[in-house]
Amino acid sequence: MQNLWLIPALPFLGFLINGIFGRKFSKTIVNFIAVASVVLSFGWVMKVFLTVPDLAATPVHEHYFTWIKSGEFSVGWDFAVDKLTMIMLMIVTGIGSIIHIYATGYMAHEEGYYRFFAYLNLFMFFMLNLVLAANYLILFVGWEGVGLCSYLLIGFYFIKHSATTAGNKAFIVNRIGDFGFSLAMFLIVVNFGTLNFSDVFSAAPGKPTGTLTAIALLLLLGACGKSAQLPLYVWLPDAMEGPTPVSALIHAATMVTAGVYMCTRSAAIFTHAPAAMETVAIIGLATAVFAATIGLVQNDIKKVFAYSTVSQLGYMFLGVGVGAFSAGIWHLMTHAFFKALLFLGAGSVIHACHGEQDMRHMGGLKKYAPITFWTLLAAALAIAGVPPLAGFWSKDAILAAAYQHAPWMFWVGAVTAGMTAFYVFRAMFMTFFGEYKGHGHPHESPVSMWGPLAVLAVLSVVGGYVFNVPKILESMFPIAEEPDNPMLLAVSIGVGLLGIAIAYYMYVVNTELPNRIASSLGGVYTLVYNKYFVDEIYDATVVHPMVAGSETVLWHGIDQGVIDATVNGVGSQSKSIGGVLKLLQSGNIRSYATWVVIGAVALLIVMGITAMGFAGVGQ
């Protein structure tokens, strides 16, 4: 018994303590409880890792109690750890610990400090539940739970209307995805009789392709919601209303990758549904390009990284879709390192500029915040795919697999990689180079903030090479033998460097150029700058008609106009009967009672006659 339950239970305890008593605690105590609970959880993960001899041969499986049992269907509160889960556990608790520490510095001056950490701990609880789950339903518990925490933390500044609206949007759009996820579960139970991973996956090869495709596509809908893929990505950019540590932990490193994890976990279903796999690859690739183009022109530093996250998640789905599951998880991990770093660095930049998020009002920060600059540079190089940094390895693995699957996918992916390098370095140059254009005096962040940045910078540099995920997961996902193709390598490195070079030229050398390009592109620029007006289109075609239709047609029309009008008609009829009876009785209530009795007697008589009639028919 490894007592896996302790891993989520520790942060949950932190949530309870801070949530109930935190208001009365000093910040030091709140910090201690919040950070310690997550660090201890990380410690327990390491303990499991070190004490289980061979996760590939003997995955750990623990059953705690029966959750739901009805007829032959039964689902337990079960946790399991194999190598895939172990990687996820390390990412979640490891990055989680780092970001908790960072947040103690970043949130030091905020109202509702204890509330923030309570939510963050609760998030850890649900996220760990998600990755530890041994069946779809427990995974779904974590899945919806992290969505709740995301909602709470996006809307953390609940006085701000835009923040709470963004929180609602995140929850509701995710609900649309979860609609797909739950339908997938229902289909699984109908066809497999169980939701346990091991039973479902061992039986999957024997099921008809049509069934598996339907299940896989519905799961994909769920993943599109949680991992912000087309067409459900719209909530993630708005989610940046939340405090920056939240953007780093939930909306970059962990929660949004849950969809990738879930699809990888369900590999046994997906691999037997080729059409669904192709859909995954295409949605992933389309999202990668689409979001990258929007990222090119954003001026809010967090928005740039938000669209970048959407785009990078698309990359992971591309990996999954072309069958390179372990490459997808590899990119999930390296992305967790460098994107968490980008967001935390952005937080440090915002902190340095007294809350300013518009990059046009930054610049020259290299001088004022050197540690932030150098650590962010590591992240930027990593995401741009410059060897031998972390992002290079995983991105290259995905692109190589894409080439094997379909060369055009490789080329589209490579162009996206170039755009990625461009927009990240555009952000770097706009914030750290040139002259400072903001107000006040920018300053470096405290050690509680730059310490975590340094750790993540190291991981962004060496993390891809040191943690070779495809090798680790080889027992689960055999590595395909691929011919060495130096051309692919050259292209994927080349586009990254080219992107950096163009950004350098446009934002350091010839800073007038961007505006001239923007004005010469005219309509296209407006379209992209406004994110293709997707939010507006959704509003006009879905949200508005639904609300207006419910109000005028359903409520005023059917409910009041048709049903109630009919009932009131009957009511006034009976009232006139009551009026006659009122002559005999004193009170209104009694007159109704009398009416009822008379009615009942009348009906009894009628019924007696019909009963005889029926009896006659019956015999």
Next chain:
Amino acid sequence: MNLLDLLIALPGIGFILTLLIPRAQEKLIRTITLAFSLLTFVLSIGLITGYQTGQPGQQFVTDTVWIANPEIHWHVGIDGLSLWLIILSTFLTPIAIGISWRYIKDRTKEFFAFLLLLEFGLVGVFAAWDLFLFYVFWEVVLVPMYFLIGIWGHDRRIYAAVKFFLYTMAGSVLMLTAIIFLYNRAGTFDYAAILNGIASGRIMLSHSEETFLFLAFFIAFAIKVPLFPLHTWLPDAHVEAPSAGSLMLASVMLKMGTYGLVRFCLPMFPTAARENAPWIVILAIIGIVYGALVAMVQPNMKKLVAYSSVSHLGFVVLGIFSFTQMGLDGAVYQMLNHGISTGALFILVGFMYERRHSLAISDFGGVATAAPWLSTIFLITTLASIGLPTLNNFVGEFLVLQGTAQANFTWTIFAAIGVILSACYMLWMYQRVFFGELVDEVKHHMPDFNAREWACMIPLVIMMVWMGIYTQTFLPAITEANLKILDQSKSNAPLRVSLPGYRAGSAGAAAGGNAHAR
């Protein structure tokens, strides 16, 4: 006299006793009624501990002749289905008294007495195994609720009370007709005797007779549920009723309808039930989506919660008429869940009305700043209501939709839309009421919970979590009872085989029947 008799008698005794107290003694009246309801609840725990899962048939049975001619029995007992609904009634009555403690200032004596009378009727209705006795309790429940709305309600209380009364009486009379028809045929009001008689063929019902009887019962219950399009009494009744009335109405009284569907419509008239299931299921699904959409545009909090009830109860009806074990288990579980979480919502909205004297969403804003604990508990209740896993409603919705998927996956797709919409209407309301800038009118009139309010809410929150995580406390008895009802609902097999298949096209009649046996 066994424990169950005592549980029915106690609120009745309390009711009479309260009426004997001089009306000036308001404190004594409140204390006595609370004591009676608490005592009833504490004793009712004995039903849980004494209930033997795995033992077939009714338990805690008393069966004596009440009226000799026509022979009407005092026949009460419980199975896994009635057990938890009785507990729900005894659990919520003290809370209903607690939330009315300060709010009711006018005719205190009658108000609290009526709450006990209501409990008397509710416990009785779920315990009765004699059709006439059932009908008597069914009507007993109607009376106090009518007065609760009509006397202590808001401005349009008379309209609402009359509408409520007419709607339900229309159904009741139909049911009474059917009961007497059955008595004419069977010579008894005894539930089990009639059921066995129909199943064994000793009581022969022609196809049209069975359909007529089914519809008579069904309409009575469907009004109570309420099933679309018979639901329009509900929003008015809820908006006008005092909090305790809304609580008991939503949490327990609506369950009389769904309980009746399970107890009577399915096992007594299996053929008619299965034949009519397709259109009933469609009405249930319309109710789910329609209720949610209309809830979304309500400017009044209580009305919003009322329409959400229409949506939630649609799930219950859907589960019942899926004729699957999971669907039925989910439906019964959802009856309890709805009682807890929607009941809690009505209580909370009531607390806010007492503070702000308004139910309009637009009159609020920033409550989270003024009353953080009230906001937290409201949020937990909201999350329970929209089916967040680890809280109670999720389990019920999951089982209902899963059971439906086993019967017909298309139904599930449409019904599951309701789960998306529930997040829309609840979160939009929560945002407008609790978030944003603190409005001045709210600021000065929104103290956080006092001790009495905490005492009312904590038991409910505990139940939301308990029922969401450890379902094994409740489900085994429910599953067992439903297994039997499902079995009975296909008992007159010879008759059914000769009829067109329930899932015509996909399978033959017999195969279709077998498919539902699972």
